[in-house]
Amino acid sequence: PRVERIEANIAAGECWIIDVDNAPVATITVDQHADPDFWTEQEAQEAALYVHRMVVRRDVAGLDLGTAMLDWASRIAADQGKQWLRLDAWRDNEGLQSYYRTRGFDHVRTVEAEGRRSGALFQRPAGQVRGRGPELRTLSHS
Structure with missing residues (x-):
């Protein structure tokens, strides 16, 4: 679902791959x-970056890559002058909600949207980091 949004994220340079x-x-x-x-409209006007589609290959689970990616995103948000790093x-x-809580996220609220499984916000x-997991470096290719 949302293939057009994923394609737009890739084209805009917003989708990142972690490789080893x-x-x-x-x-x-x-x-x-x-x-x-x-x-809400008011929340959307606040300075925030949003995390979407965070996925870790199962054979590397346990390396705390998720924590490292969230820290990386939090630093990017702070570098861009954002107030928040958000996700749904x-x-x-x-279990997933507990995962985010243990990584410093506060539950804002839970909403139901028709046809959507997400909604726990x-x-x-921004700038808050846990300092666990591998060091991630941003590499650009020309």
């Missing part, structure tokens, strides 16, 4: 898109 020895192991999308199904998680996945201050 040139093999992709994780991905994260970080953009300024406040999903209108979840975030599946409403019915308590979380945020943490």
